[in-house]
Amino acid sequence: MTDTPSDTPWWREAVIYQVYIRSFADADGDGIGDIAGIREKLPYLAELGVDALWINPWYASPQADAGYDVADYRAIEPAYGTVSDAEKLIVDAHEHGLRLIPDIVPNHTSDQHVWFRAALADEPGARDRYVFRPGRGPDGAEPPTNWRSHFGGPAWTRVEDGSWYLHLFDPGQPDLNWANPEVAAEFEAVLRFWFDRGVDGFRIDVAHGLVKDPDLPDLTDAADQLGRSYPPGGHPYVDRDGVLEIYEAWRRVADEYPGDRMFVAEAWTPAPDRLARYVAPGRLHTAFNFDYLVAPWDPAALRETIDTTTGRLREVGASATWVLSNHDVVRHPSRYGRPTREVEEVPTSTVARDDRTDVALGARRARAALLLEAALPGGMYVYQGEELGLPEVEDIPSDALQDPTWRRSDYTVRGRDGCRVPLPWSATDGASTGFSPEGADAPWLPQPAGWDAYAADRQQGDPDSVLELYRTVLRLRRADPALGDGELAWVSAPGDAVLHLRREPGFACVVNLGAEPVDLPAHDEVLLTSVPLEDGRLGADAAVWLRVS
Structure with a gap:
């Protein structure tokens, strides 16, 4: 593996490609992407010009939330492969000059995790690893707080003995109690398990949410799940100061290993100065810049976001990370193609197909947005398929939707499946446009009519294609001493x-x-x-x- 040819740590200016594993490439024909599929596409990724891969959770999981409900952090989901397959991928990626960064999910486990099964059995000390509380009201029949799940409905579920457990996401994702030293020790051991196998870092899911106010007070506004209405650090479960101590310990673990191992935080904070605290010296290396992601296609908004981000991060000596799309938000060609853009804190879903989307306008703006993003100081992330110009799929049949948001919202909010549709690799290769081999099961999410128009092989060598634009941008960015950090x-x-x-x-x-x-x-x-x-x-x-x- 070739290191960055300078004294600048690689992660300060890297281009990191996000692999949503279920939808990237299916090698074994079961309709679900897998590790073998990633290995087959490493030459494509190297030619694209990226420096590293971030892979969404690959751990053993019942898939209540597409792998963000982890049952075993030291095992690979069987649909994706084995730990041996993961080790081979790490080696292969390094041989192609690519680093590899898996997801880590520390806010919650699966309800099938051995710890949670022990908690439900009320084994001694097991429940203190999670957040269990008695209910309120007659016979404790009301939830302990008014907190709401990010996927809709209450953030509490009652168990057979009448107590309640906290889940800020799906009921299959019980929140961990980070006040328990066992939790901290376990995750440091998990980090070492994968660092020992050669991974180059971790993306930290819900990095802002691990620490809860032990008093578990009601929210003053039950809809405030990002801390907007609270003073800094005052929200009961968003961006509390205690999370920084966790990441200082994690940084010490990473620093035990050679090769500039790194962390990137998914940290939704109420203000840029709060985000900068996560990447201060001795803490995490980088954090996603969500203010830039949600900024509208407007010169004043974009400039203000760029200036605020670079200014705040400069104060703590950190570099920015720029991102336009990911697995949780509407793909940016569709966002930019809407004639008006509603004010949204997080543009994660649409209630129904948005017929106002001007696909051609969005595609044109997305091309320009790439050049702006790649010219900014710091690193950048590319979400799989954006290099093909993929728009949001807004007409997935209702009976095919799988995001838990759909069910938890009483089938009113369609959720995030529209940005997760399996990639089109070949315009002529099978019913799945090359996502799966010939004769395979149908893809886990249906591909829309006309998806072959975006296929990678159709764009290969076409100088006007989005794919060739990305390749050119990343090649020039890597070669030009003015760009990057x-x-x-x-x-x-x-x-x-x-x-x-x-x-x-x-x-x-x-x-x-x-x-x-x-x-x-x-x-x-x-x-x-x-x-x-x-x-x-x-x-x-x-x-x-x-x-x-």
Whole structure:
């Protein structure tokens, strides 16, 4: 494996590709993606130009929430393979120059985990590993608090003896009690188990949510699940100060191993300065920038988010991570293709198909967004299929939906399945467009009509395709000393419809978010455009990279 050829730690400027394993590539024909499928696609990923893979949970799980309900952190889900298969993937990835980062899920386990089964059996000390409480009201028949599950409905489920357990997500995902030292010791052991097998880091699920107020007070606003209405650190289960001590201990574990092992946090915090605390020295290495992900296609909003993020992280010596899509949010070509964008804290789902989506407009803006994202200082994440230009699938038949949000919302909120549809690899290869081998079971989620238009083999070698645009962007980004980690300077003024930034030495990115074409600034060379120039001018919803003096 080739290390980054500089003194900069690789993770400060890496391009990391997110593999949603169930939907990436199915090698054994059961309709579900697997580790063998990832191994087959490593040459594709290396050619794409990414530096590492983040793989969504691959652990043994009853799949109540697509693997985020872990039954055994030291075993692989049988539908995906075995621990031996995972070890082979790690070796193969390294041979292709790719690092590998699995998910870790520390906020909750599966209700099938041996610990939770012991808790239900009321074995001595077992319940203290989770959050059990007596109910309220006559005979304890009411939940202990007014907390709501992120998937809809109460965040509490009653067990046979009348007590209740906390689950901020699905009832099959009971929350752990991080005040219990056994929990901390177990997860440090799990980290070592996988570090010993060569993984290069971990993405931390629900990194903001591990520590709960021991008094478990009611929420002042039961809908506030992100801490917006509380003073910093004051929400009962979001972004409490105690989580930082956990990650200081995890950092010490990572630092025991060679090769710049790293963590990236999924931390939803109420303000950028709170997020910066997670990546201060001695804590985690990076954290996802969700403020950028949810920012609308608007020059003022994008610039404010970029400035706030880079400013806050600079104060603690951390680098930014930029992301446009992931497995929990509506794919950005569809978000950007809507003529109006409702204010959403987290754009995770749609109640029904949004017929206002302008697919062509969204695709054009997504191309420009890529050039802007790749020009920003720090690292970036690519969600599988975005390099193919995949839109959100908004018309999955109701009887095919599998996200627990669909059921927990009484079948009113369709959930996240629309961004999780299996990838189209081949326009002519079988009923699953190459996701599975010929004669395989149907994909676990149905692919829509016309999915073959986005197939990787159809885009291969087409200079106008999204795939070739990604390959070019990532190649130029890796080769240009101005890009990756570092600083940026704005040339455009706040409020301008055109964002114009410079990176040194000698690089500029210009994005036109206005309605009319604009002249290019003085430059020595046009390096790349998101779409062709219009008589030498930069069109609406377009971006250009320039070599400048």
